[in-house]
Amino acid sequence: MKPILQAEGLRKSYQGVKAVADVSLTVSAGELVALIGPNGAGKSTCFNMLSGQIRPDGGRILIAGTETTGLQPSDIFRLGVGRTFQVAQTCLSMTVRENVQLALQSRHGGLRGVRTLLSRFDRRFAAEADALLDLIGLAPQANRPCHELPYGDIKRLELAIALAGAPRLLLMDEPAAGMGSEERAGLMRLTAAIARERQLAVLFTEHDMDIVFSHADRIIVLSRGTIIAQGSPSDVRAHPGVQAVYLGTGIFAIGDP
Numbered sequence: 366m367k368p369i370l371q372a373e374g375l376r377k378s379y380q381g382v383k384a385v386a387d388v389s390l391t392v393s394a395g396e397l398v399a400l401i402g403p404n405g406a407g408k409s410t411c412f413n414m415l416s417g418q419i420r421p422d423g424g425r426i427l428i429a430g431t432e433t434t435g436l437q438p439s440d441i442f443r444l445g446v447g448r449t450f451q452v453a454q455t456c457l458s459m460t461v462r463e464n465v466q467l468a469l470q471s472r473h474g475g476l477r478g479v480r481t482l483l484s485r486f487d488r489r490f491a492a493e494a495d496a497l498l499d500l501i502g503l504a505p506q507a508n509r510p511c512h513e514l515p516y517g518d519i520k521r522l523e524l525a526i527a528l529a530g531a532p533r534l535l536l537m538d539e540p541a542a543g544m545g546s547e548e549r550a551g552l553m554r555l556t557a558a559i560a561r562e563r564q565l566a567v568l569f570t571e572h573d574m575d576i577v578f579s580h581a582d583r584i585i586v587l588s589r590g591t592i593i594a595q596g597s598p599s600d601v602r603a604h605p606g607v608q609a610v611y612l613g614t615g616i617f618a619i620g621d622p
């Protein structure tokens with residue numbers, strides 16, 4: 366299968382400290398790949414290079430065959446890279462539908478400053494927003510202001526906002542952080558179903574190993590900026606290097622089949 370994301374030899378150092386050293390990875394359409402590793406392994410640095418927040422010191426990034434290395438985040442977004450953050454990025458004073466409408470309007474180039482936004486909130490995108498809310502199961506909440514929503518619904522809304530950008534690659538930074546265990550599994554099942562249906566490539570980071578090992582198609586393990594293992598959940602679980610990195614954390618006792 367042709368990869369949507371191809372990263373080759375990515376490197377980034379801070380004051381001589383190698384945060385990421387020679388990382389190459391791919392994610393294909395419809396595939397959920399987890400990028401895991403202990404604190405400081407280089408996961409955020411990789412994500413920030415892929416979405417354009419950080420310029421790599423070396424290496425290349427291609428999205429559906431187009432090189433995006435060193436482009437601005439807005440250009441990378443236009444080339445089909447969406448991102449959700451650990452702390453949800455919704456506008457709490459607006460309704461659920463308005464948040465998605467705003468994201469759709471932004472994608473279609475309809476935002477020309479805050480004054481325009483406030484005076485001419487574009488109704489054209491209401492139907493498309495409702496279709497997305499339906500997809501993620503938030504249609505009944507469409508008219509509620511976001512500040513009234515439970516945290517789990519805010520995280521699902523964030524997924525709808527990211528999907529409004531029509532990404533080919535979705536980067537999800539700890540999507541399940543702060544959610545209860547039922548909600549976490551629900552969000553990941555939903556993400557997997559959408560990824561398959563829309564042939565979306567998904568790369569996510571996550572500290573919750575139950576989520577990673579239950580939902581990822583493939584797992585890439587970083588340690589000190591280098592990939593030490595990758596493969597199916599069962600291959601990665603059995604990898605001695607991975608067990609050594611996580612030794613003493615109890616992680617592999619929790620999720621063992």
Ligand SMILES: Nc1ncnc2c1ncn2[C@@H]1O[C@H](COP(=O)(O)OP(=O)(O)OP(=O)(O)O)[C@@H](O)[C@H]1O
Nearest residue numbers: 379382383384402403404405406407408409410411
């Ligand atoms: N802006 C920065 N300036 C200096 N060092 C940095 C900077 N950002 C990251 N680092 C260092 O780079 C390394 C990788 O950090 P990074 O945040 O990418 O890891 P991570 O795997 O995302 O960690 P966590 O799981 O704790 O978020 C760490 O040693 C970190 O201290």
